Every structure is written in C-alpha cells, then in structure tokens.
Amino acid sequence: MGEGDAMRDGLREERTSGPGREWLSIVLRLLAAVLVLGGLYVGAAFYFKDRPPAGVTVDGIEIGSLTRDQARAHLEDELAPRLQEPVTVAVPSGEGDPEQLSLVPADSGLGFDLDATLKDAVGLSFDPRTLWAHVSGADRELELVGTVDREALTSAVQALAEDFDADAVEGEVTLTDTGVEVVDSGDGRTLDVPATVEAVAEGWPDRTSVEGASSSVSPVLAQAELDRFRTEEVEPALSAPVRVTAKRGDSRLTAEIAPREIADMLTVERSEDQASLSLVLDEEAMLARVRQDLGQLERGPRDATVALEGSQVVVVPARTGFSLDVEDLPDAFRTAMRASGAERTISVALEEIQPEIPTSASDAWRFTVMSHFESEFPTGPANEARTANLAAGVRHVNGTVVMPGEQFSLSRALGDISPAGGYVEAPIIQDGRLVMGLGGGLSQVSTVVFNASWLAGVQLDAHTPHSFYIARYPAGREATLAVPVIDNTWTNDTSNPIVVRSWISGNRIVMEFLGQRQYDVQTVDGPWRDRKTGEKRTDDSPNCVPQSPAEGFSITTTRILSRGGSEVKRDTFNTTYVPADEIVCTNPQAGR
Numbered sequence: 001m002g003e004g005d006a007m008r009d010g011l012r013e014e015r016t017s018g019p020g021r022e023w024l025s026i027v028l029r030l031l032a033a034v035l036v037l038g039g040l041y042v043g044a045a046f047y048f049k050d051r052p053p054a055g056v057t058v059d060g061i062e063i064g065s066l067t068r069d070q071a072r073a074h075l076e077d078e079l080a081p082r083l084q085e086p087v088t089v090a091v092p093s094g095e096g097d098p099e100q101l102s103l104v105p106a107d108s109g110l111g112f113d114l115d116a117t118l119k120d121a122v123g124l125s126f127d128p129r130t131l132w133a134h135v136s137g138a139d140r141e142l143e144l145v146g147t148v149d150r151e152a153l154t155s156a157v158q159a160l161a162e163d164f165d166a167d168a169v170e171g172e173v174t175l176t177d178t179g180v181e182v183v184d185s186g187d188g189r190t191l192d193v194p195a196t197v198e199a200v201a202e203g204w205p206d207r208t209s210v211e212g213a214s215s216s217v218s219p220v221l222a223q224a225e226l227d228r229f230r231t232e233e234v235e236p237a238l239s240a241p242v243r244v245t246a247k248r249g250d251s252r253l254t255a256e257i258a259p260r261e262i263a264d265m266l267t268v269e270r271s272e273d274q275a276s277l278s279l280v281l282d283e284e285a286m287l288a289r290v291r292q293d294l295g296q297l298e299r300g301p302r303d304a305t306v307a308l309e310g311s312q313v314v315v316v317p318a319r320t321g322f323s324l325d326v327e328d329l330p331d332a333f334r335t336a337m338r339a340s341g342a343e344r345t346i347s348v349a350l351e352e353i354q355p356e357i358p359t360s361a362s363d364a365w366r367f368t369v370m371s372h373f374e375s376e377f378p379t380g381p382a383n384e385a386r387t388a389n390l391a392a393g394v395r396h397v398n399g400t401v402v403m404p405g406e407q408f409s410l411s412r413a414l415g416d417i418s419p420a421g422g423y424v425e426a427p428i429i430q431d432g433r434l435v436m437g438l439g440g441g442l443s444q445v446s447t448v449v450f451n452a453s454w455l456a457g458v459q460l461d462a463h464t465p466h467s468f469y470i471a472r473y474p475a476g477r478e479a480t481l482a483v484p485v486i487d488n489t490w491t492n493d494t495s496n497p498i499v500v501r502s503w504i505s506g507n508r509i510v511m512e513f514l515g516q517r518q519y520d521v522q523t524v525d526g527p528w529r530d531r532k533t534g535e536k537r538t539d540d541s542p543n544c545v546p547q548s549p550a551e552g553f554s555i556t557t558t559r560i561l562s563r564g565g566s567e568v569k570r571d572t573f574n575t576t577y578v579p580a581d582e583i584v585c586t587n588p589q590a591g592r
Contacts, residue, residue: 058117059144072114079112079144087200089157091164091212094189101160101212103200109152110204116145146205154197161191168219171226173234173277175263180234185226188217220274229277237279237337238263243345244290244329248297248322255293257286262337265289279337283330290348291324297350298323303357306365306497308399313367313499313514321353357403365496370513371455371521375448376472377441379507385426386441391504392422393445397511400500402492407461408500410449410481410488414442417483427545429467429480434545434583439483444509446488447478448502452511453490457519457561458498460571461489468550468580476525476557476575494518519561519568526556534579544585552579 054064061078063071086102087110093099105111120142171185195213203210238259245254257265269280291298301321306313329348336344377383377390396415402408415421417439426440443466450463454477463479464486470478479488492498496516503510532552554576561569 053140055139056142057140058142060141063118063142068118071118075112075114075117082205083111085208087204088209089160089196089200089212090209091191091196091214093214094187094216098211099164101164103153103156103160105204108156108200109149110200111147111149112205113145113147117142144205148201148204150197150201153200154193157191157193157196157200160196161193164191164214165189166217168217170219170274171221171223173226173230173268175234175238175266175268177260177263180230180238182226182230185219185221185223187219189214190217221270221277222275225276233277233279233338236340237266239340240344242333242336244294244333244348245345246294246297246324246348246350248350251297253294253297255290257289261289281330281334281337286330286333287326290326290329294324294348301353301355303355303403304359304362305357305403306362306367306401306499308401308499308501311501315359315362315365317359317362318355318357320355322350323353325349325351366516367496367499367514368516370457370498370515370517371452372510372512373448373451373455374505374511375444375451375509376507377444377509378472383426385424388422388424389426389439389441390444390509393439393442394502394504394509394511396421397445397449397500398502402498402500404492404495404497407489407491408449408453408498410446411483413500414439414445414483417442434547436543436545443478443480444473446481447473448509448511449488449490449500450479451477452500452513454523454559455521456498456513456515457517457521458513459491459493460559461491463488465575465577467578468552469577470550474525475528475553475577476555476573477523519563522560522562524558524560526558528553528555530554530576532579534581536582536584538584538586539590540586542587542589544583544587544590546585546590547580547583549582550577550580552577 056062056064058075059079059082061075063074066074083106084104086104087108089101089103090098091101103110166188168188169184169186172183174181192213192215199210199212241259242257242262243254244257245252247253265282265285267280267282269278270276271278299319299321302316302319304318305316307316308314325348329346332346336346377387379387393414397410397413400408400413417423423439423442425436425438427434428437428440429435429443430437446463450460451474453460465476465478466473466480469475480486481488492515494516498513498515501512501514530553534549534552536549554574556572556574558573559571560567561571
C-alpha cells in the first residue's frame with residue numbers, strides 16, 4: 001500500500017469513529033424500539049377489539065375477556081330465564097288494592113338487543129386507558145338494552161284486558177206480587193291498553209313490576225236515579241189501595257184496588273236514552289178492574305123496537321143507558337198513586353147515553369101484512385124427521401124483528417142447527433143426490449122466507465136455488481140452505497120495522513111479513529126452456545135415500561116494483577136446474 005492509500009484509510013476511520021456517529025446509533029436504536037413497542041401496542045389493540053375488558057358484566061353476568069361472539073352466546077344462555085319471568089302489572093281496580101296482572105316477556109313481544117348492549121364494550125381502540133383496562137381489568141356494568149314488539153305487546157295486554165274488564169251493572173226495578181225487587185247499579189272497569197303498553201315498554205327491561213292504567217265504566221242508569229224512582233214513584237204507588245167510587249140513583253159502589261193489583265197494572269219503562277225510569281199504567285187493565293166492581297152501575301141504551309106477542313105486534317120502549325165517565329180516570333188514577341190518605345180516592349161520574357131510536361119514533365110505525373106465503377110439505381112416517389126440522393125452524397124464525405136498514409139472515413134466525421136447537425137428521429141434497437144430514441128440510445123454510453121477502457118488495461141480498469127442481473116450490477123462486485156456506489138474506493129498506501110471523505097450519509108453512517109496504521109487486525115467470533131428463537139408477541148401499549126423477553130446465557123470473565102505478569125497479573133472476581136422476585134403493589137396510 002502506498003502512502004496515499006494509508007492516508008485515505010486514516011481519514012475514513014477518523015470519520016466513522018467520532019461522537020456524531022454514536023448519537024446516530026442511539027437514535028436508530030430508539031427508533032427501532034419505538035417501532036417494536038408501537039407494533040406491540042397496535043397488535044394489542046387489534047387483539048382486544050373484539051373482547052370486553054376483564055371485569056365487565058351485563059345484568060350481573062360476567063363477560064370480561066370473552067370474545068364478542070362468546071359474550072353474546074353467554075348472555076343469551078344466562079338471560080333466557082329472564083324472558084320467562086313474569087312482568088307484574090299493578091292495575092287500579094277501583095276497589096281496594098290494585099289487581100296484579102302478569103305478562104310473560106317471551107310471549108309479549110319483549111326481548112333483549114345484545115348487539116346494542118355489547119356495542120360500547122368491544123371495538124378497536126388505541127386509547128391507552130382502554131388497553132390498560134383490558135390488561136389490568138376494571139369493574140364495569142353494561143346497560144342491558146331491551147326490545148319491544150309493540151304489536152305483540154299490545155295483543156298481550158289486550159288479552160289481559162279481556163279478564164280484567166268488567167261491564168257496568170245496569171240496575172233495574174221489578175214489580176212483583178210480593179213487592180219490589182231492586183238490582184242496584186254498579187260501576188264497571190276497563191284496562192287502558194295504550195297507557196299500560198307504554199308503561200311496560202318504558203320499564204322493560206329494567207323493571208319487572210310496573211303500574212298499569214285503567215278507568216271506571218259508569219252504568220247508563222245511575223244509582224241515584226234508581227233510588228229516586230223507588231222512593232218517589234214506586235213506593236208511593238204501592239203504599240195503599242186506590243179507591244174508585246161511583247153512584248147512580250141510590251146505588252153507590254166502590255172499587256178498591258189493592259197494592260198487589262196496582263203492581264200488576266204497572267210496568268217499569270226506561271227512557272229513550274236509558275238513563276231514567278218511569279211507571280207506565282196499563283189503562284185498559286185498570287179500567288177493566290174498575291168495571292169489575294162498578295160495571296153493574298152501567299147499562300147500554302136500548303133502542304125502541306117491537307116484539308111479537310101472540311099474533312100482535314107491541315112496541316118495546318127505548319131505554320136510556322148509563323156509562324162510567326172514564327175519560328179522565330187514567331190521569332186521576334196516576335195522581336192518586338202519588339198521593340196519600342183521602343187523596344187516593346177517586347170519584348167517577350155516570351153519564352147518560354140516549355138511544356138512537358127513541359120511543360117517540362114508534363108513533364109513526366104501522367104494522368099491516370106486507371106479504372103472505374104458504375108452502376105445503378109432505379107428511380107421513382117417512383117424513384117425520386123432516387117435519388120436525390120444519391117445526392123447529394118456523395119456531396125460531398117466528399117473531400124475528402128486522403129494524404130499518406138491518407139485514408135479515410136466515411142462518412142467524414134459525415139459531416144453532418143441532419139437537420139442542422130441536423133439529424134432527426133428515427134428507428138433504430148433496431152433489432145432486434139426497435143424503436141424510438142434520439136439519440134436512442130447512443130449505444123449505446128458506447124457500448118460504450125468499451117468497452115472503454119477494455112479495456114484500458124488500459131488498460133481496462143473497463139466495464141460492466136448489467141444484468134440481470122440486471115440484472112443490474115455485475120454479476125460479478126458491479132457495480136452498482147450507483149453513484154456514486149458503487145463507488138467505490134480505491134487507492129492510494123501509495122506514496118501518498118488519499116483524500116476521502110464521503107458523504105451521506096442518507101440512508103447510510105459513511109466513512107473513514108485518515110492516516109498511518112501500519112498493520106494489522108484480523111477478524113475471526118466464527117459460528121453461530132447455531128441458532132435460534135424468535136417468536134411472538139403482539143403489540144397493542145401506543145409506544141409499546130413494547129419489548124421484550125431476551126434469552132439468554132453465555127459467556127467468558122477474559120481480560117488478562112500482563109505486564103509484566110507475567115502475568121503480570125490477571129484479572131479474574135466471575135459474576138453471578139440472579135433471580135429477582131417479583134413485584131406486586135395493587138394499588134392505590136402506591132407509592132404516
């Protein structure tokens with residue numbers, strides 16, 4: 001090596017071994033240490049970012065040093081029983097201590113938000129205090145965050161309400177034979193679902209006992225109204241009898257209606273808004289009860305009329321009637337029910353009722369023979385039953401009085417067609433044949449009535465000819481009878497009463513109308529036309545009734561009514577008779 005090289009090596013050595021180079025080395029070593037420590041610090045931060053610090057608890061449950069997932073799973077296991085422990089809801093019941101209701105959280109939409117609970121306990125942090133807490137540990141309680149499913153919670157509270165709620169008791173008053181039965185009104189209650197839901201939601205999960213809310217439900221009919229009604233209306237009404245008195249002449253009567261009878265006449269009625277009560281009087285029942293005792297003072301008026309005594313017409317005078325003046329009685333009865341003592345007695349007057357036809361009207365009545373008609377009937381043993389019916393019918397019709405404007409009804413005049421009325425079984429026409437029937441033969445009485453009314457010139461209302469012609473009757477001027485289906489009616493269209501006089505003379509029915517004739521009567525009988533004959537038939541039945549043949553035909557009959565020689569009216573009747581078959585009975589038992 002040359003001298004120059006030795007000098008350069010010396011200078012290089014001098015430069016690298018001085019004080020400056022020592023500080024650089026120190027700095028580099030410090031920097032390396034910082035980098036190592038920083039790496040360790042950062043590594044620790046990343047290591048602890050997913051772990052709660054030691055000593056961290058949730059609701060008393062230790063989760064420190066666990067990973068986040070481990071902590072979450074641990075909390076789920078430990079907190080699961082909490083979701084089955086009831087939340088107690090204390091609800092004012094209106095009486096005494098609050099009623100304790102229970103909600104199971106798991107069934108009521110209540111739960112835990114563990115992610116939110118662990119949010120502040122884990123995560124990447126370079127704060128040395130946080131890292132120090134991880135290393136050294138620190139007691140720390142995390143707030144347990146709850147969750148609330150409002151819809152589910154509302155349903156659960158509504159289910160509680162179904163058991164808690166109670167309807168208000170609507171009072172009532174019932175009147176019985178033994179007195180008054182009263183059911184008092186009472187308040188109900190209802191759970192305030194929205195407010196109770198809010199209380200549970202606000203308290204969860206920190207509190208497992210909360211106060212719910214409720215309200216009372218008042219009855220429509222208040223107890224005060226019940227008390228008023230009972231004391232002011234019912235009790236006075238039933239406190240004593242109500243008496244109703246009336247007098248006619250020297251007769252004075254009193255109807256005493258006892259409290260139990262008054263109760264039967266009353267009903268309890270609620271107002272339209274259901275908030276008040278009142279007593280309603282059955283006016284018809286009250287009047288019927290009063291008339292039960294006072295009715296004998298009443299009597300209906302009787303119009304002047306006539307009666308047949310023997311063969312003479314005598315006047316039956318009119319009579320004044322009397323009736324209780326009850327128009328104001330219902331109101332007076334209601335007033336008496338609210339009163340006491342003598343004020344519970346009511347006096348009712350009797351008012352006179354004048355007859356529509358006074359006795360003086362009879363001064364203008366005259367009774368002469370308006371019409372006379374006779375009809376011959378068959379006699380002998382075979383006709384005894386029929387003759388008995390004729391006699392009974394004539395007896396019932398005799399003396400019938402038909403006042404002006406009234407209608408005569410033969411079925412009504414004959415009375416009850418039964419054995420009690422004197423009627424028996426005899427042949428009647430049914431479906432074109434003779435058969436046995438009660439009252440057989442009364443059609444002859446009907447024919448006599450029809451001809452008497454025809455000849456009297458009165459208004460003919462309804463009649464029905466026989467189905468086939470019977471030779472003893474005027475053709476086209478006869479009438480059958482079948483009570484209650486077929487009747488024979490006429491109207492007295494005169495201003496004078498008409499009296500029917502009828503009797504049996506030998507083998508003839510005789511009938512007269514007594515009154516004042518207003519028309520002359522002319523009868524026009526037309527010719528027989530469209531003649532037909534029947535057949536001959538045999539009948540071997542034991543119920544057979546022999547029947548003579550009769551020709552069938554049609555005929556027109558006319559009644560002309562005139563006054564003073566001038567025609568006023570005419571009535572025309574067209575009648576068709578069917579031919580009657582000849583019936584020969586061959587059974588030995590027939591007719592027995």
